[in-house]
Amino acid sequence: MPFRSRSLGLCSGLLLVLPLALSAATMRADTPAAQPAITAAPEDAALRHARALLRSTPLIDGHNDLPWAIRESQQRPGDVEAYDLRHATPGDTDLARLRAGGVGGQFWSVYVPGEMPSGFARVQLEQIDIARRVIAKYPRDLELALGAADIERAWAAGRVASLLGMEGGHAIENSLGALRAYHALGVRYMTLTHNSTLDWADSAADQPRHGGLTRFGEEVVREMNRLGMLVDLSHVSPATMDDALRVSEAPVIFSHSSTRAVCDVPRNVPDDILARLPGNGGVVMITFVAGFVSQAVADITMPAFREYQRRVQELTTQEQRSELFKQTFAALKLPKVTIAQVADHVEHARRVAGVDHVGLGGDFDGNDTWPEGLDDVSKYPHLFAELIRRGWSDADLKKLASGNLLRVMRAAEAVARRAQATRPPSLATLESLDGPAAKPSATK
Numbered sequence: 001m002p003f004r005s006r007s008l009g010l011c012s013g014l015l016l017v018l019p020l021a022l023s024a025a026t027m028r029a030d031t032p033a034a035q036p037a038i039t040a041a042p043e044d045a046a047l048r049h050a051r052a053l054l055r056s057t058p059l060i061d062g063h064n065d066l067p068w069a070i071r072e073s074q075q076r077p078g079d080v081e082a083y084d085l086r087h088a089t090p091g092d093t094d095l096a097r098l099r100a101g102g103v104g105g106q107f108w109s110v111y112v113p114g115e116m117p118s119g120f121a122r123v124q125l126e127q128i129d130i131a132r133r134v135i136a137k138y139p140r141d142l143e144l145a146l147g148a149a150d151i152e153r154a155w156a157a158g159r160v161a162s163l164l165g166m167e168g169g170h171a172i173e174n175s176l177g178a179l180r181a182y183h184a185l186g187v188r189y190m191t192l193t194h195n196s197t198l199d200w201a202d203s204a205a206d207q208p209r210h211g212g213l214t215r216f217g218e219e220v221v222r223e224m225n226r227l228g229m230l231v232d233l234s235h236v237s238p239a240t241m242d243d244a245l246r247v248s249e250a251p252v253i254f255s256h257s258s259t260r261a262v263c264d265v266p267r268n269v270p271d272d273i274l275a276r277l278p279g280n281g282g283v284v285m286i287t288f289v290a291g292f293v294s295q296a297v298a299d300i301t302m303p304a305f306r307e308y309q310r311r312v313q314e315l316t317t318q319e320q321r322s323e324l325f326k327q328t329f330a331a332l333k334l335p336k337v338t339i340a341q342v343a344d345h346v347e348h349a350r351r352v353a354g355v356d357h358v359g360l361g362g363d364f365d366g367n368d369t370w371p372e373g374l375d376d377v378s379k380y381p382h383l384f385a386e387l388i389r390r391g392w393s394d395a396d397l398k399k400l401a402s403g404n405l406l407r408v409m410r411a412a413e414a415v416a417r418r419a420q421a422t423r424p425p426s427l428a429t430l431e432s433l434d435g436p437a438a439k440p441s442a443t444k
């Protein structure tokens, strides 16, 4: 389980970005968060326009790792009371910056590392507990949302609609009963894998074992459809994306992925998959993580990570692995990444998938390397301003902000209503569908 230290457990995790997280997280741990850029940036016409637009329509972000940041906070790990969102936090997220960013809805990631040998469900339940206690702690600012109508009601009441998204199917421990229990606790999407290939699904960041989804993996997708839990394809391999798009009765999401044609890393979405979103109805929510946005950054971090992977095999303790990690990545000099580069991903997704299939999933608090000027939850208006300068209409910007995601949620809710009327909860097991040879492995 090489990835359990503070920074190594980060959600977005992707192998390529973990290195960047380590040093930056260490540096910023004791540094007060910057104040929202609302006071720092010149308010040109496009930025004023962007702020006005985000007052008139909710911005719904697909992925924020605040619950993990709280669990791993250096001063009081896991202490929801101590990690006070009414004041500037050491991370990317607090109430003032959510307001400054125009955030109207947020999928809070209840991430669990997939590299542990066991115990996923316990940590998953603890992360759901942290997220739900955060939401309950600030009733004037946050409100639990379980569906599209809840989002709109919470936003209209001036609160940030707060949804839960699981990151990694390892947390169901091959049990559809566990999947249903997570849904009952409020989880409204599940990323099929994180960075580890599972018994039933291949990850983009691990060795493929199945060529996509197994039969049980397909049944997981169908049961998620029946429940009304969105199928999230960030982190999975292209073959898993392909299988899920074939099987899913409901639109899918990519909660935090950018485009592979613009930045060729395994975590991003290939054009042939983007081109299938209109047929499925789903949405790719573009992430801001520097290593997924900029090819120049990825070209430096990917070889470094491969070298780390080669050498880490010889080490036996977590301390040794952490030290190697620091040594490997501390000296890397990374080029700057700009808001314009994020806009390039948004526009590429619009070109290939269409404007009805693009959203935003920043991945704040899941990484430490961001484009300049797009480095916490207060900065979304700057990306909208960039798109306004490129000629985007208000109607299209509203689709990007939340219109597309709300359409996806309503469609998934309709699929669930129909499915629940026609089929009972699935009793399938891994062994019943994939055969006795599919005996669960300890970690994958």
Ligand SMILES: [Zn+2]
Residues within 6 Å of the ligand: 011, 012, 013, 014, 167, 235, 256, 366
């Ligand atoms: Zn992630």
